[in-house]
Structure formats: structure tokens, C-alpha cells
Amino acid sequence: MAEAKAKKPEASGGEAPLRLTPELVAFIDEWREKPGNLIMVLHKVQSVYRYIPRTIAFEVAERLGIPLAKIYGVVTFYHLFKLQQPGRHQIAVCMGTACYLKGGQDLIQEFENLLGVGLNTVSADGEFSVESVRCVGCCGLAPVLTVDGETFGKVTKEQLPDILAKYRGA
Amino acid sequence: MGYRTFILVCGGEACEGGGSAALVEALTREVREQGLEDVAQVVKAGCFGFCGQGPVVKVLPDESVYVKVQPWDVADIVAQHVRDGRPVERLLCDRSRNRERTRVEVPDYYQKQFRIVLRNCGVIDPESIDEYIAREGYAALDRALFDLDPEGIIDELRRSGLRGRGGAGFPTWQKWVFTRNAPGDEKYVICNADEGDPGAYMDRSTLEGDPHSILEAMAIAGRATGAARGFIYIRAEYPLAIRRLEMAIEQARARGLLGRDILGSGFDFDIEIRLGAGAFVCGEETALIASIEGKRGMPIPRPPFPAVRGLWGRPTVINNVETLANIPVILLKGGDWFASIGTKDSTGTKVFALTGKVNNSGLIEVPMGTTLREIVTDIGGGIPGGRAFKAVQTGGPSGGVIPADFLDTPIEYASLQELGSIMGSVGMIVMDEEDCMVDVNKFYLEFAVDESCGKCAPCRVGGRTMTNVLDRIARGAGQESDIDQLREIGHAMQKASLCGLGQTAPNPVLSTLRYFREEYNAHVFDRRCPSRKCRDLVVFYILPEKCIGCGLCARRCPVHCIEGERRKVHVIDQAQCIKCGECYTACKFDAVSQK
Numbered sequence: 001m002a003e004a005k006a007k008k009p010e011a012s013g014g015e016a017p018l019r020l021t022p023e024l025v026a027f028i029d030e031w032r033e034k035p036g037n038l039i040m041v042l043h044k045v046q047s048v049y050r051y052i053p054r055t056i057a058f059e060v061a062e063r064l065g066i067p068l069a070k071i072y073g074v075v076t077f078y079h080l081f082k083l084q085q086p087g088r089h090q091i092a093v094c095m096g097t098a099c100y101l102k103g104g105q106d107l108i109q110e111f112e113n114l115l116g117v118g119l120n121t122v123s124a125d126g127e128f129s130v131e132s133v134r135c136v137g138c139c140g141l142a143p144v145l146t147v148d149g150e151t152f153g154k155v156t157k158e159q160l161p162d163i164l165a166k167y168r169g170a
Numbered sequence: 171m172g173y174r175t176f177i178l179v180c181g182g183e184a185c186e187g188g189g190s191a192a193l194v195e196a197l198t199r200e201v202r203e204q205g206l207e208d209v210a211q212v213v214k215a216g217c218f219g220f221c222g223q224g225p226v227v228k229v230l231p232d233e234s235v236y237v238k239v240q241p242w243d244v245a246d247i248v249a250q251h252v253r254d255g256r257p258v259e260r261l262l263c264d265r266s267r268n269r270e271r272t273r274v275e276v277p278d279y280y281q282k283q284f285r286i287v288l289r290n291c292g293v294i295d296p297e298s299i300d301e302y303i304a305r306e307g308y309a310a311l312d313r314a315l316f317d318l319d320p321e322g323i324i325d326e327l328r329r330s331g332l333r334g335r336g337g338a339g340f341p342t343w344q345k346w347v348f349t350r351n352a353p354g355d356e357k358y359v360i361c362n363a364d365e366g367d368p369g370a371y372m373d374r375s376t377l378e379g380d381p382h383s384i385l386e387a388m389a390i391a392g393r394a395t396g397a398a399r400g401f402i403y404i405r406a407e408y409p410l411a412i413r414r415l416e417m418a419i420e421q422a423r424a425r426g427l428l429g430r431d432i433l434g435s436g437f438d439f440d441i442e443i444r445l446g447a448g449a450f451v452c453g454e455e456t457a458l459i460a461s462i463e464g465k466r467g468m469p470i471p472r473p474p475f476p477a478v479r480g481l482w483g484r485p486t487v488i489n490n491v492e493t494l495a496n497i498p499v500i501l502l503k504g505g506d507w508f509a510s511i512g513t514k515d516s517t518g519t520k521v522f523a524l525t526g527k528v529n530n531s532g533l534i535e536v537p538m539g540t541t542l543r544e545i546v547t548d549i550g551g552g553i554p555g556g557r558a559f560k561a562v563q564t565g566g567p568s569g570g571v572i573p574a575d576f577l578d579t580p581i582e583y584a585s586l587q588e589l590g591s592i593m594g595s596v597g598m599i600v601m602d603e604e605d606c607m608v609d610v611n612k613f614y615l616e617f618a619v620d621e622s623c624g625k626c627a628p629c630r631v632g633g634r635t636m637t638n639v640l641d642r643i644a645r646g647a648g649q650e651s652d653i654d655q656l657r658e659i660g661h662a663m664q665k666a667s668l669c670g671l672g673q674t675a676p677n678p679v680l681s682t683l684r685y686f687r688e689e690y691n692a693h694v695f696d697r698r699c700p701s702r703k704c705r706d707l708v709v710f711y712i713l714p715e716k717c718i719g720c721g722l723c724a725r726r727c728p729v730h731c732i733e734g735e736r737r738k739v740h741v742i743d744q745a746q747c748i749k750c751g752e753c754y755t756a757c758k759f760d761a762v763s764q765k
């Protein structure tokens with residue numbers, strides 16, 4: 001009950017407050033009656049906003065009749081759901097076994113040197129954020145990283161500045 | 171007029187990363203431009219399992235395999251091979267494994283393999299139900315609906331000896347009997363496609379390469395157990411597999427192979443997809459069920475088993491992707507045929523993602539009972555760079571290592587378990603002398619700690635403590651008692667954890683303590699890492715007799731801790747060195763050494 005009464009937060013930083021898109025509303029209506037719908041709805045939310053914005057979580061809670069606390073519990077349990085907005089381009093460095101053995105950690109370190117921020121933090125210019133993921137299924141190409149879903153294999157530290165340059169401002 | 175030639179382009183993840191989509195386009199265009207569109211068809215197929223050499227293109231009927239194909243090779247393939255029937259020598263896959271690409275039609279790599287699960291992967295267009303049907307697809311479902319009753323289906327499975335490929339190796343037919351006999355009208359079939367082990371992608375390749383086989387098997391499971399609804403729980407990280415499954419479900423519904431009254435038999439069965447969200451523990455069956463129910467994926471104690479109380483409290487059969495992929499073949503060829511492959515207690519084949527330090531990494535399927543040596547040397551083509559083989563890791567974070575002494579062990583459920591490893595739905599990772607066991611185990615344990623749901627103390631606290639101890643050892647601060655402590659905590663976790671995650675998390679450490687004790691000793695007593703992987707224990711120094719004073723190392727050093735005048739011997743200031751290894755890689759005269 002308490003969460004239903006809690007004051008809806010205003011979007012910070014002068015941005016217009018986020019509202020559910022019509023597409024999302026339709027999706028939620030379609031899934032409303034199906035048991036176990038929460039995770040599917042959260043995936044959809046994240047595919048629109050690239051993270052789970054707080055204002056949207058409020059709206060989802062209302063529409064699905066699920067307490068906000070439960071939504072928070074689910075969002076924080078699963079690694080894939082993000083509470084913070086990621087950088088404009090999302091870099092994922094594979095830290096599966098094959099990539100770990102072939103130096104995935106060194107790539108993460110090098111990104112930190114190049115971008116000035118560690119994992120899961122947005123670079124100062126808002127362009128990039130780096131996360132580590134488990135096996136992306138290209139172990140033959142280890143070490144592997146992806147940028148916005150595009151795969152790069154057999155990556156060396158020396159290639160990273162070029163990879164960043166390709167996306168910066170794009 | 172029918173097609174005379176098929177050009178298959180691997181659509182597996184590794185090849186997609188290498189640009190296979192562009193190849194499909196370029197090939198299609200080239201075929202059209204050369205006026206061959208009536209005789210040759212370009213097909214984007216599932217993973218060929220040859221991932222280290224991508225993008226891979228296979229030409230049928232003569233089965234030439236082209237590796238590392240680039241867009242500018244396309245014209246030659248079409249003109250020479252398709253039009254003139256002469257394979258393009260320079261692109262053919264190589265037998266001797268040197269860098270040259272010379273002619274051989276079916277690489278060695280495939281010869282020790284036997285494909286049941288991957289029968290269609292890389293052969294058919296996974297997006298076409300017609301191609302699946304043309305290869306006896308849905309014929310097993312037809313048999314299950316019209317020739318066999320549920321007992322008959324289960325009996326065929328019993329005779330096949332098929333055991334679960336997802337973890338514990340439980341006989342599949344028994345699981346089905348339990349679910350069938352459990353009281354209740356509403357029952358469910360779940361396909362576990364949550365393949366969360368880091369370094370494994372067998373299930374993903376099956377789903378991407380042959381999605382209909384899983385749908386067919388689930389419908390058969392529904393018929394045998396009395397379930398009318400199925401769920402595929404798949405990792406959200408597999409977008410291509412999800413898309414192909416969605417497509418396949420639509421196609422099957424349109425043909426009356428899913429939905430109400432399948433093929434007029436009166437049997438209803440339909441399938442929905444549910445997405446995981448990046449939690450390894452959700453591969454565990456009770457956690458998976460919680461996740462489908464929309465909750466945090468926390469395991470609960472068993473019994474009751476899902477066969478009795480599963481999804482929404484109803485009887486549920488949960489099978490792994492690979493287990494399911496075998497089932498249509500078993501119904502068509504018979505349980506006895508299946509039981510004749512492999513060994514007595516482990517029948518059929520097993521798919522592995524072979525990776526790590528081998529020349530040919532990729533997806534392989536071998537009969538049970540194949541030895542590790544055959545896999546590593548014959549199929550894997552040995553270790554690159556002439557380095558020495560050290561161990562094979564199977565079972566990922568729940569498994570263990572198998573050292574060189576046991577390379578002739580045949581792969582079976584029992585033999586792997588005896589060695590402290592497991593079959594599991596996991597990769598097979600080859601390690602060489604440069605891989606440090608302490609370091610690798612730190613990786614696996616950190617994984618388990620990261621993925622622990624935190625519900626039970628043995629797993630939550632035990633895992634963390636073991637990681638701290640390993641970390642201490644890797645930093646050179648290990649104590650004599652540490653090794654005993656690792657063992658004690660490990661055994662406690664095995665006994666007291668709630669689910670398989672905690673029960674198996676200490677396996678990698680315990681198994682390496684068994685086979686590589688001296689390596690731990692070197693870290694603890696000599697403060698030395700024999701593989702020179704644990705950075706804190708490595709010391710870089712410059713050999714005065716080799717250094718010519720070129721200054722390259724000093725320029726490369728990120729913390730400027732190398733000093734020396736031009737043409738004089740340089741020195742590393744050990745107090746400042748961060749052990750990044752830049753100087754070691756930079757030196758052209760092998761003057762930088764490490765110990």
C-alpha cells in the first residue's frame with residue numbers, strides 16, 4: 001500500500017518526465033492477465049529506455065497491480081536489468097572462461113585507462129559505458145567484445161582506441 | 171528445375187561476428203549476376219561448429235568447406251565452384267593445420283564426430299519449416315500421435331537409455347513417468363535453455379540451427395506426460411535463438427503442428443517463450459520455475475520435485491535443450507538403435523563447446539565413450555604454439571579439471587564424476603602450461619559468488635571465504651593453513667548448500683587441489699606462480715647480458731619505472747613496477763625476463 005501512495009518522483013536534471021510509450025501500454029495490456037508477466041514486461045521497458053527508469057517502474061507497478069517493492073526486488077536480482085542509464089554506446093567485454101583465459105581482463109583494464117571510468121559507469125562525455133558479460137558464444141574468437149550488439153573477435157588492447165573512435169559521436 | 175548446388179553460409183554467432191550476413195548477400199547477388207539462380211541456392215544455415223575459422227561457407231553436394239571467407243572471395247566461389255565445378259583451392263579448409271589453406275573436402279575435425287543432436291545444424295535453413303520437414307522433421311511427432319500411446323513413447327525412451335544432458339544425468343524416461351503419474355489435469359513441459367555456464371554455447375547453437383527439433387520434442391513430451399502447454403525458458407542474451415524460435419513456433423502453428431487438435435489427433439499442445447534476465451542460478455530447475463512465475467529466481471529445497479509440484483504448483487517436466495534434441499531421433503530410429511551408440515551406462519552422443527588453448531575450437535558432437543585424448547588431439551588439433559597440455563576443464567564452475575594423466579579416460583557420466591568433474595551442459599576448456607590453476611579457480615569461484623542468490627549461508631558465506639583465501643594465495647600472502655581451510659569449507663558447502671550451485675561451486679578448487687597440489691604449494695610456500703599468471707608473484711627483470719640499451723622498454727613503461735642511459739643496460743625499479751608486462755612484450759632481444 002505504502003508504495004502506491006508514495007509520491008511519484010519528478011525526473012531530475014530538467015528532462016521531461018518519462019511516460020509509458022503507447023507501444024509499452026499495448027504490450028502491458030496484452031500481458032496483464034498472464035501469470036508471471038513481470039519479467040517479460042521489464043524486458044520490454046528496458047528495450048525502450050535501455051534501463052528501468054524509476055518513473056516508469058511506478059507506472060508498471062500501477063498497471064500490473066504489483067507492488068513497487070516486488071519490482072525492485074526482481075530488477076535487482078537479475079544482472080541484465082539496469083537502474084542507471086548506460087552510455088550512448090554500450091560496450092560489453094566477454095568474461096566467459098575462454099575470454100578470461102585469453103585476456104578479457106586486460107581489455108577491461110585498457111578501457112578504464114582510455115575512458116577514465118571503470119565498469120558500469122558512464123564516461124564523462126556520456127558516450128560509453130563498459131560492462132562485463134558471460135560467454136557471448138563466440139569462444140573461438142576469444143577475447144571477444146561487443147559494442148551495441150556488434151561483435152569484435154580476437155581483440156587486442158591496441159585495437160581499442162580505433163573501436164572507440166568508430167562509435168564516438170556516431 | 172531443382173537446385174544442383176547449395177551454398178551454405180554459417181549463421182552461428184562467431185561467423186555472424188565475422189560478417190557472414192554480408193557474405194550471404196554478396197553470394198546471392200553474385201549467383202544472380204552470373205545467371206545461376208536456377209541451379210544454386212544460397213542458404214544461411216546454423217552453426218557448423220567450426221568457429222575458430224569463420225566465416226565458414228560449405229558447398230553441397232560435394233561438402234567442400236571454405237574457411238575465413240571474405241567478400242572478395244565470393245566471385246571465385248560462384249564462378250569456379252558453382253559454375254565450373256572446381257573447388258577454390260586457396261580457400262579450402264586445411265588438414266595439416268598450418269596456416270596454408272589447402273584442399274581437403276571433409277576436414278579431420280569432423281571425422282571422429284557423430285551427429286545426432288546437431289544433425290540439422292549447418293545443413294538446413296533454420297528459418298524454414300519445409301527444410302526441417304524434408305529431413306524427417308515432425309515424423310516422430312506423427313508417430314507419437316498415431317502409432318504409439320504414451321506408454322509406448324516412454325518405453326522407447328527407456329530402451330534408449332537417454333539421460334539428462336543438463337546436469338545430474340537423470341534418466342529422462344523416469345522423469346516423464348513421474349510427471350505422467352503425478353495427479354492433476356494441468357501439467358507443463360519446460361525446456362531449459364538457460365545455458366548460463368561461462369564458456370558454453372551448445373544449446374544456443376542447437377536452438378539457432380534447428381529450432382523445430384526442440385518444438386517437436388516438447389510436443390512429444392506433452393503427449394507422453396499429459397501436458398498441453400510448454401514453456402521455453404531462454405536467456406535474453408540469445409536474441410538470434412529467440413527470434414528463430416518465435417519464427418518456428420509461428421510456422422508450426424500455421425501448419426497445425428502446434429496448437430489445438432494437432433494433425434487431427436485430438437491432442438492439444440502449445441508453446442510460449444519466457445526470457446531469463448542474466449542469472450546463472452535460474453538454470454537450476456526450481457529457480458527457473460520461480461523465474462517463469464515472474465519472481466526472483468531463488469531455488470527451493472527438493473522434494474517435492476517439479477515432476478510433482480512444479481510451475482504454479484502443477485506437475486512439470488523440465489528437460490535440457492540437448493536432451494530434447496535427441497528425442498525425435500530416438501522415436502524414429504528406435505531406442506535400441508540409440509542405446510547401441512556410446513557405452514552401456516552413457517548412451518548416445520554428447521555435444522561440447524571445445525575452447526581454450528586448442529587449434530580448432532568449435533562445437534563438437536562425439537559418441538559417449540570417446541576419450542579426452544581423441545577430442546583434444548584428433549578433433550581439437552592439439553595445443554597451439556607447441557606449448558604443453560596441462561588439463562581439460564569440463565563442467566565449468568560446477569565441474570573440475572582433468573589432468574594429462576587421465577587423458578585416456580572415456581567420457582561417461584560415471585568416469586567424469588569419479589574424476590571430480592561433471593558432464594553438465596557445459597564447455598570443454600583446454601588449458602596449457604601458461605594457465606595457472608589458482609588464477610582459473612579464482613575466476614570460477616568469483617563467478618559462483620557473483621551468481622549465488624544469497625538464500626543459504628553455506629553458499630553465500632562459504633563461497634566468499636574461499637574466494638578471499640584464494641585471493642590471498644594469489645597475492646603471495648597465503649598461509650600454510652589455507653589449503654586445509656579451502657578443503658574444509660569446500661566439503662561443508664558440498665554437504666550443506668541448498669541447491670546445486672553451492673553444492674558444486676567448490677568442485678573446481680577441490681579437483682585442482684587433488685591434481686595440482688604442488689602448484690598451490692609453490693604459491694603458498696615459495697611465493698611463486700609457476701605459470702607466471704598471478705601478477706603479484708611475478709618479478710620482471712632485465713638480463714644485463716642481453717640488454718643493448720635501445721630504450722624501447724623504458725618508453726613503453728606506463729609508470730616510467732625503467733631507467734638507463736642509451737646503449738647502457740637498463741634497470742627496472744621493482745618498488746614502482748606494476749607488473750603490466752609491457753616491457754616483456756616490447757623487448758625485441760628477449761632481454762626482459764620474469765620469474
Ligand SMILES: Cc1cc2nc3c(=O)[nH]c(=O)nc-3n(C[C@H](O)[C@H](O)[C@H](O)COP(=O)(O)O)c2cc1C
Pocket residue numbers: 333334335336337338339340342362363364365366367450451452453454455456488489490491493494595669670671
Ligand atoms: C546452478 C545450476 C545451474 C544449472 N544450469 C543449467 C543450465 O544452464 N541448463 C540446463 O539444462 N540445466 C541446468 N541445470 C540443471 C537443471 O537443474 C536440471 O537438472 C536440468 O535442466 C534437467 O534437464 P535434463 O534432465 O534434461 O538434464 C543447472 C543446475 C544448477 C544447480
Ligand code: FES
Pocket residue numbers: 094095096097098099100134135136137138139140142143144368369370
Ligand atoms: S567465453 Fe567469451 S565468447 Fe565464450
